[in-house]
Amino acid sequence: EAQVTQNPRYLITVTGKKLTVTCSQNMNHEYMSWYRQDPGLGLRQIYYSMNVEVTDKGDVPEGYKVSRKEKRNFPLILESPSPNQTSLYFCASSFQGEETQYFGPGTRLLVL
Amino acid sequence: GQSLEQPSEVTAVEGAIVQINCTYQTSGFYGLSWYQQHDGGAPTFLSYNALDGLEETGRFSSFLSRSDSYGYLLLQELQMKDSASYFCAVSQAGTALIFGKGTTLSVSS
Numbered sequence: 649e650a651q652v653t654q655n656p657r658y659l660i661t662v663t664g665k666k667l668t669v670t671c672s673q674n675m676n677h678e679y680m681s682w683y684r685q686d687p688g689l690g691l692r693q694i695y696y697s698m699n700v701e702v703t704d705k706g707d708v709p710e711g712y713k714v715s716r717k718e719k720r721n722f723p724l725i726l727e728s729p730s731p732n733q734t735s736l737y738f739c740a741s742s743f744q745g746e747e748t749q750y751f752g753p754g755t756r757l758l759v760l
Numbered sequence: 761g762q763s764l765e766q767p768s769e770v771t772a773v774e775g776a777i778v779q780i781n782c783t784y785q786t787s788g789f790y791g792l793s794w795y796q797q798h799d800g801g802a803p804t805f806l807s808y809n810a811l812d813g814l815e816e817t818g819r820f821s822s823f824l825s826r827s828d829s830y831g832y833l834l835l836q837e838l839q840m841k842d843s844a845s846y847f848c849a850v851s852q853a854g855t856a857l858i859f860g861k862g863t864t865l866s867v868s869s
Contacts, residue, residue, distance in 0.1 A: 681857070683859075688768075688861065689861060690847060690859045690860055690861035690862045691803065691847065691849075691859040691862075692859070693857065693858065693859075707858070738802060738803070740803075747791060747793050747805075747808040747810075747851060748805040748808070749793075749795075749803075749805060749857060750805075751802040751803050751804070752802060753801075753802050754800075754801075754802055
């Protein structure tokens, strides 16, 4: 089944404790991206990647890191999480030049 | 800068027609997309317009006017299951996708 998977789906952590949210897609998509969704603010892009080893900042990259060592994986790293990073995070992927983005199920993060 | 404006809420009754407008201001515009998101779920793609005009997909249609930096999503024969949030999004050079803040549609019987 073609899909985007994220792990974990739910995470409660404390300020300053490094964490990684994994994202994997099995559709051979070149393009992958991370969004955060907060009430009243819609979906805001954190980082995106147009292919392996190619990443770029979105609208709200502060406090996040990403890597794209393999085509299928695009992990989101929070080196020192803070409470303002409490949010719902979505990973998405698509073929380059195609407009249909496929979203993962989301990861709910609470930083205490 | 870049921005997208869409109404925050729309209400309608079953069987009705509703239009959700989206105006945008952005550089490097490639096209306008629409996504649906049910509460707590993942956004799902509905439609995309790169050229001016109307695109129809079943009960849903989407329109774009590039000269007016304006588009809309038209939902016909509304059903209860259409209650969801709807996001317009602009594609820019490099495939970055910028989303509006979303419109919550509530359909009542």
